[in-house]
Amino acid sequence: MLDKNGIAKRIAKEIKDGYYVNLGIGIPTLVANYIPNGINVELQSENGLLGMGPFPFEGEEDPDLINAGKQTITTLPGSSIFDSAMSFGMIRAQKIDLTILGAMEVSENGDIANWKIPGKMVKGMGGAMDLVASAKNIIVAMQHINKAGESKLLPACTLPLTGVKCIKKIVTELAVLDVLPEGGFKLLERAPGVSVDFIKQSTAGKLVVEGEILEMLID
Amino acid sequence: MLDKNGIAKRIAKEIKDGYYVNLGIGIPTLVANYIPNGINVELQSENGLLGMGPFPFEGEEDPDLINAGKQTITTLPGSSIFDSAMSFGMIRAQKIDLTILGAMEVSENGDIANWKIPGKMVKGMGGAMDLVASAKNIIVAMQHINKAGESKLLPACTLPLTGVKCIKKIVTELAVLDVLPEGGFKLLERAPGVSVDFIKQSTAGKLVVEGEILEMLID
């Protein structure tokens, strides 16, 4: 079973040389730490920055330079700043190659819910609805099962949707899965020490298992 | 009867302090020479400049700095450069207070034709259709009658239209006229030495003459 850093490490292997990538808050942010050497990537922050760098050294924080999670950050050589309209313009126009974000639930037809829990204070969708509706390539980083052991990979989402039929790949603490165009979660890899049977038990939506499912390689 | 510079001089008196003004090609361009002292105006050139200055001194021409008529120009303190989308954005959003342009024909309901003569090579509308459709305040600088003595202020335009019901004020070699909201040219002033009768003869569209029509003051 993977911890958060393990999920981030596995997702990092999906990033190709030359990709522009938008990383959501939470586990996706950790992905930046595991981008392989020799892979040139530019990170987009939807508040208006391409070429996001690491956190600043202590004492060098600039209140005018933050990411979409409101964290102080830095720029890298080649970075550019733009307004929010251009930022979401390039997202809608699919100039960003890959979006990585978290989810509360994903359905077997690729719907995603990650912004609202009825009865709880709703903070808002931020840029998530724009990202999932626009991106050509989305990877969801999420927990396969909640603390009560209930699956979050469902036949249909129970929570209010963020976007419909948009998720194509999911990485959880248990597995890597594709969402099939015709519906269903196709099991691609299992986490170290996790059995196919356990993944079957943990997936409420339709799970497609074909052939031998290898354990994922992370390091 | 006014010459081109006379028309430009008369139009210049319509410009108020603090106006952003777009000047079309031809007579409108001459208006810049007659803006009264003490009146602060910024000229917009729709290829992407606010704060257009005079022609450069000989030898100081910059091929990267032209106006919408493709003439070499200069900038003034406070000028700004922007792309063509923003340029027409500010035009459509009515941030430009006054547009002055030429016309081949204007109709008594405020339609304008100034871009196309059937049978002749059509060069295109450039920015004219955007300007007339968007501007809140348009003054047309035009000849009242053509060389054959035929009126160009008509009941309805005969040439293909540039815009509909958009013209509110006209300055010609003979007169200053408003286009009434209910239709018709209301005579406001006559050019030096021009009689009301001659203006009546020269106006094919409905002419409204009320009270005494004074000769215009130019200098």
Next chain:
Amino acid sequence: MINKVVSNADEAIKDIANGHTLMLGGFGLCGIPENCIAALVKKGVKDLTCISNNAGVDGFGIGLMLETRQVKKMISSYVGENAEFERQLLSGELEVELIPQGTLATRCLAAGYGIPAIFTPAGVGTEVADGKETRNFSGKDYLMEYAFDADFALVKAWKGDTAGNLIFRSTSRNFNPIMAMAGKVTIAEVEELVQAGELDPDHIHTPGVYVHRIFQGEAYEKRIEQRTVRKKD
């Protein structure tokens, strides 16, 4: 040159009245019009509708206007990090309209560019689409979204000149330039106000034609919401 300078925030906001719709630039606490917010609190104008990506935090930013009950409605994409906001929302004192961040930005742009409506895929198939026109272009569904209509836009820039031209610094740009274009009346506060002619025309982010009043702000606090750092090796 058309001079846009006013003496201070109080003068700049003097005709903002109860019930007005305001746009406020900034993302989180980054690039917010601190001086204008302070002047609005001082003036006590109320029943405001505020269009702003976020709603500040307790004790700073729009949070200050929430404490004084000046805001009737927030139009935002994300309103976390604010206990007073949550209290007013749950008690029904405050109305909130949540819209996707890109839709928020593009509705500003549309207003500034005189485009009455645009189409975006954000929110298709979700509750955001309720009551909205959906339209298919090239096999993909989009929602029609309208340009914003705001009485005032309050923005914060780094430098500005007497003609109203603005330059923003780093990611404090965010919503500021597009809101500056969108306000019927736009008020800009700047860290440094210079004479027209001192800014390079090629580097201006917001042309002065979009700015109606400009003043040099004072005592910028620029609070940091999430101070994240790394250690030197």
Next chain:
Amino acid sequence: MINKVVSNADEAIKDIANGHTLMLGGFGLCGIPENCIAALVKKGVKDLTCISNNAGVDGFGIGLMLETRQVKKMISSYVGENAEFERQLLSGELEVELIPQGTLATRCLAAGYGIPAIFTPAGVGTEVADGKETRNFSGKDYLMEYAFDADFALVKAWKGDTAGNLIFRSTSRNFNPIMAMAGKVTIAEVEELVQAGELDPDHIHTPGVYVHRIFQGEAYEKRIEQRTVRKKD
């Protein structure tokens, strides 16, 4: 940093083929991609549809591609000042679609911002409206206009860096940044190519994400169409 540098115009345009739709930046002869045009003439690719505000003059700019009969269709707002253009148009060799300049610009912007259609009042009640959807917003009529769909955009900038970031100089900016955003593949030629990190991130007009190939052009002629001057007193 993602490197976008190619060695020259020939390499940059190598996959432009017969029948492609190209956007070409520039207003008149100001800010046109001189090197790319020369390379297209040399390559001899034909049946091109060119989206460009103007069509050059005899012997320069797109005029060079007209002489070699490479252009099947021009989409422009103004095509005066070109005798060969007129000859081909009147003889039926060349197809021309004239559209209002602001509509041309906004259809580029829409493509670059992933907005499939926008509304503009330009052309309402004229022949430009023929066959188009008209829609009333707040009592005013608008036409619905679609985002452009171009295979390549060829733009000219003043400075660029290896990451593809562009800065334009003075009014040679014009259509260049919005076409740069609109091309499926965008090729930028620059007067000066510098290393990533040498341009101020706050001053970049076109972020590198929109630019697929960049090279330093050579021998810019920058012809002036209307040389207008005044005498020193």
